[in-house]
Amino acid sequence: MSEITIINEDPSSEPKNFSKGFLALPFDNDQFKEFIVGLLGKPQTITKRISGNFEIHLKDLQSFYDLVIQRVSQQNNGKLIQFNIKIYFTDRSTVQLGSYHELVTYNEVKPIISEAVQLSWDFLIQFHDKTQPEKQSIELLIIATNKLLEEDDSLSFLLPKRGEFKITIQHTARSWGSDMENMLSNQIESHLIKDNKYRKFIKKYSSKISIGFSALFFLSSIIGSFVITQGFINSELKKVQSFSLVKTHTVDQQLNFLTSYIASGVSTQHYFKVSIFLLISLLTSIGFGIWIDNTASNSIQPSFLVLTRKANEYKDETKKKLEKTWTVFFTSIFLGITTGVIANFIFKWLV
Incomplete structure (x- = not known):
């Protein structure tokens, strides 16, 4: 011993x-x-969450590391005592790296998609108003999906609907903690991707847009059927008036004509066709509304954490699908309008 x-x-x-x-x-x-x-x-703790769309690569994680190390070395007599990085994958596996060198040389060979990463720094810092160095900790959690390892106790918090950054700083000097939080927040903001204002509007009001379109589609059918019915009524009146104005027709012939006309049920058949047309239009408008709403809802721009080859492939495939989704959305609007116009013309031709 x-x-x-x-x-x-x-x-x-x-x-x-x-x-x-x-x-x-x-x-x-x-x-x-x-x-x-x-x-x-027990130090004080600062936490902050920043949500949005982003695309983070390995070089971006390295820039976060360099930024923190550079600020600590410039402003404080600090020493890094530990740096860890933990990567979460869609198959519920994790990889823990214990140094910056391991992060720089990291290359995942398995065909899995990275969905979250946790960076942790521990420092011993000698502040000017303290006689001894004190431990300060910084943690940056980057979440690229809302399907994140829901059964993992270490991440038991309300999962975001979009990509999210979570900053946690444990400090014994308030000014130092606030400075690090502001620095990381500014760096995070530079990685957020702004949505196109038109796409953002469509995504935000997708339900109202689909309901409004369905209502307009059905309303156009009602107006069309009303106009066509008015034309039908006028046409039938002209037939009756033309027959009754012929002076060679006796009263008995005119009565027989009116009786035969009523018995034929031409008006009843017309209103039955109108009812069928409006019912089909209602169902079609509901179908188009659901289609438009689903398409707009699926057009949400996702966030990506590209740390593996599979994650890069997933990013490219998702972006292509997103562009197709927007094409389908505008196609559904166009088809809805075209269908409404054609349906009214067909109904007019049938009656």
């Missing part, structure tokens, strides 16, 4: 030896206490 010797600053006191070997601590009991409290004490 080794020997441990504690040497006090008081020269009159004898050092205490334990077994063999020596462990010399160059401070007194009070200084040692302050050091332990700064290292293991």
Whole structure:
């Protein structure tokens, strides 16, 4: 067993030896206490969440690391004591890296998609108003999907609907913690992708747009059927008037004509056709409304965490599908309008 010797600053006191070997601590009991409290004490915590769309690559993670290290080295007498990075994948597996060098050289060979990453820094920092260095911790969690490992206890929080950054800073100096939070927030904002204002409007009001379109489609059918019915009525009146104005027709012939006309049920058949037409139009308008709403809802711009080859392939495929979704959305609008116009013409031709 080794020997441990504690040497006090008081020269009159004898050092205490334990077994063999020596462990010399160059401070007194009070200084040692302050050091332990700064290292293991309960610091204050700053948290912040930033949601949005983004596309993060390995080089972006490296830039986050360099940014934090550079700021700490420039402003404080700090030393990095630990850096960890944990990557979460869609198959519910994780990979933990224990150094910056491992991050730079990281290359995942398995065909899996990265969906979240957690970067953690631990520093010992000597602040100007403190006699001993104190531990400060920074954690940056990047979530690219809302399907994130829901069963993982270490990430038991309300999952976002969009991509999200979560900053957690444990500090013993408020000004230092606020400075790091602002720095990381600014860096995160630079990675957010702004939505096209028209696409953003469509996504936000997709339900109202689909309901409005369905209502307009059905309303156009009602107006069309009304106009066609008015034309039908006028046409039938002209037939009756033309027959009744012929002076050679006797009263009995005119009565027989009116009786035969009523018995034929021409008007009843017309209104039956109108009812069928409006029913089909109602069902068609509901179908187009559901189609438009689903298409607009599926056009949400996702976020990507591209740390594997499979994740890069997934990003390219998703972007292509998104563009097709927008094409389908505008096609559904066009088809809805065209169908309404053609349906009214067909109905007019049939009656």
